[in-house]
Amino acid sequence: MPLPLYLLAVAVFAMSTSEFMLAGLVPDIAVSLDVSVGAAGLLTSTFAVGMIVGAPLMAVLARRWPVRASxxxxxxxFAVAHVVGALTTSFAVLLVTRVIAALANAGFLALALSTAATLVATDQKGRALAVLLSGTTVATIVGVPGGALLGAVLSWQATFWAIALLCLPAAFGVLKGIPVDAGETPQGTPAGSSLRHEIAQLAMPRLALVMLLGALVNAATFATFTFLAPIVTDTAGLGELWVSVVLVIFGAGSFVGVTLAGRLSDERPGIVIAVGGPLLLLGWVALATLAAQPVALLLLVFVQGTLSFALGSTLIARVLHEAASAPTMGGSYATAVLNIGAAGGPAVAAATLGTNVGDLGPVWVSASVTAVAMLVALPLQRFIAPRVVQAMRRPTRTLVE
Structure with a gap:
């Protein structure tokens, strides 16, 4: 894989750390800015909504801008938003900075996904996506626990400063790794595309279907991931320190899953869907059944992290494949899918916490949503994940040649 992909992954790491670690800082932010915990929680949901809206919006705005400059x-x-957030004593200002950070994150990820697809041959898009998304998975392993620790030892503002500093190597990576004319014609607009044409691709049945499946699988993933803490402490009876351990285990599994999918999603996506999908469903049922047993919980969290991200990243790779005729908007479609799931899954899961299933409600939501995805995906497997044909394996000119 070309070096620019790894440099882009550094920026994805910084942004993903900011997105995920905020949940652990909400109580401290609430006390510091004299607001309720519920109000402080709006910082998380606002970021998610900003990502969903921001992906296509920023992609449209940046269509005619140079890729590297964008x-x-x-x-x-993103960096400035975190500096202002660290300095402010106003919750309203902090909320605005989260919206700005979300829009910047969405724009960057959408453009990075589209750019990654142009840096490699057609039959290597899945591997390129795996490298890029490794920034997200490493964030769950290192960035999120590290940010929570920094916040506990110093302050929540220190984590915002740390994220701003992480943007420096990310910016350097973009400068050094992305060609000035990346993905552009001399006029500045990707060849053969118009905004109307690219938006019209959403009506293509195969693209719409893989986007739906990607959103469902991601919703299942984050439904449980968001509410792992009470499962660890209340259901399994482990101490609070184990929450970070379990999150790291899930992150390690997600890294393994993305890595495995990167090797399979280009040439054999059908195998990932046909085998990984049912195993993921069984895993959610097993987790809901055995969560009270600590050893089983730790093992299943790793397995589910692996399967969730293997299947999820494969479906996102399919989105990029099917959106090949939307070179500037395709990345925003993939980004929107990721974040619709990340926002929708926890919202549905939260509604189950007050029911008789209690802390395990989110896991049953994950199982149910995955079951729906499989009922759609398995009968249509050959339609949504056709085998790679020989023509796709022909060498293509990439930006790094």
Whole structure:
């Protein structure tokens, strides 16, 4: 894989750390800014909504901008938002900075996904996506626990400063790794595309279907991931320190899953869906049944992290494949899918916490949503994941040649 992909992954790591670690900082932010915990929780949901809206919006705005300049602009805006957030004593200002950070994150990820697809041959998009998304999975392993620890030892503002500093190597990576004319014609617009044409691709049945499946699988993933803490402490009876351990285990599994999918999703996506999907469903049922047993919980969290991200990243790779005729908007479609799931899954899961299933309600939501996805995907497996044909394996000119 070309070096620019790994440099883009550094920026994805910084942004994903900011997105995920905020949940652990909400109580401290609430006390510091004199607001309720519920109000402080809006910082998380606002970010998710900003990502969903921001992906297509930023992609449209940046269509005629140079790719490298756009990526740098998004990194700069993201960094400034965190500096202002660290300095402010106003909750309203902090909320606005989260919206700005979300828009910058969405724009960067959408453009990075589209750019990654142009840096490699057609039959290597899945591997390129795996490298890029490794920034997200490493964030769950290292960034999120590290940010929570930094917040506990110093302050929540220290984590915002740390994220701003992480943007420096990310910006350097973009400068050094992305060609000035990446993905552009001399006129500045990707060849053969118009906004109307790219939006019209959403009506293509195969693209719409893989986007739906990607959102469902991601919703199942984050339904449980968001509410792992009470499962660890209340259901399994482990101490609070084990929450971070379990999150790291899940993150390690997600890294393994993305890595495995990167090797299979290009040439054999059908195998990932046909085998990984049913195993993922069984895993959610097993977790809901055995969560009270600590050893089983730790093992299943790793397995589910692996299967969730293997299947999820494969479906996102399919989105990029099917959106090949939307070179500037395709990345935003993939980004929107990721974040619709990340916002919708926890919202549905939260509604089950007050029912008789209690802390395990989110896991049953994950199982149910995965079951729906499989009922749709398995009968249509050959339609949504056709085997790679020989023509796709022909060498293509990439930006790094």
């Amino acid at each position: 990526l740098l602009g998004f990194v700069f805006a």
